[in-house]
Amino acid sequence: MTITALPTRTRRPSLETRVDGSSALAPKRAIAAPARTTARAPQIRPVPDGTEARGFVLYVGLGEDAAASDHIELARLVGELRALTSRLAPSAETHAAVALAPAGAGGRDVxxxxxALQDPAVQQPVVDTDPGIVIDLTRKRVAIGDEIAALTYREFELLQHIVLREGSTVGRCAIIDALWDADDENRPNERTIDVHVRRLRSKLGDYAEIIRTVRGAGYRFDRHADVTVLATGPSPDRF
Incomplete structure (x- = not known):
């Protein structure tokens, strides 16, 4: 009796059923990669109601020495920036202004x-302004800044006489007749009037030239922005 060996059947592994009902040999699902978050474009800050954006200002702080160390001239840098703007926005209009400052001025360039360009967001330094000169005809005194000029009575009368004839040339003889009586033993001559004017000017300090000499004719007062004349009531001039 011949016994033929039958081929051994390979036992297929049984599928293990998990508690959740899935097969242990079931192919695993690929885990999806998290989606990339696209960066949002920066939002433009809305302008106040009733207004519209018409452009912008770009302040470039670059002194001449710093520009030289960067091997570029300011004029070339300005030209390059304007060309870039024209290329990116052909409709744009550009205007360049160079800020000037006293040589050796401290602080950051920008x-x-x-x-220098009057940026409203920057507190401007307080500039000491010259208060000028105040000629007070009512109180008969002259204030130069915070100081009262030490004029004599005659010197103030001389100044007042010329100031009240603003814009007109006052002759030396007219001054003598107005300020001295005909029989006054101290009545001066024309040359002496020049001495009185010279003394008056010396007490006016930086404002000596408010009394101008008109060669061959006399003296003249013209109003300046830093000269204030105060007078109330009728003219204090006796004539």
Whole structure:
């Protein structure tokens, strides 16, 4: 009796059923990669109601020495920036202004530029302004800044006489007749009037030239922005 060996059947592994009902040999699902978050474009800050954006200002702080160390001239840098703007926005209109400052001015270049170009967001430095000269005809005194000029009675009368004839040339003889009586033993001559005017000017300090000499004719007063004349009531001039 011949016994033929039958081929051994390979036992297929049984599928293990998990508690969740899935097969242990079931192919695993690919885990999806998290989606990339697209960066949002920066939002433009809305302008106040009733207004519209018409352009912008770019302050560039670059002194001449710094520009030289960067091997570029300011004029070339300005030209390059304007060309770039024209290329990116052909409809744009450009205007370049160079900020000037006293040589050796301290501080950051960009801050100097902003102040020089009157940036409203920058506090401007307080500039000491010259208060000028005040000729008070009512109180008969002259104030130069915070100081009262030490004029004599005659010197003030001389100044007042010329000031009240603003814009007109006052002759030396007219001054003598107005300020001295005909029989006054101290009545001066024309040459003496020049001495009186010279003394008056010396007490006016930086404002000596408010009394101008008109060669061969006399003296003249013209109003200036830093000269204030105060007078109330009728003219204090006796004539």
């Amino acid at each position: 801050d100097v530029v902003r102040r």
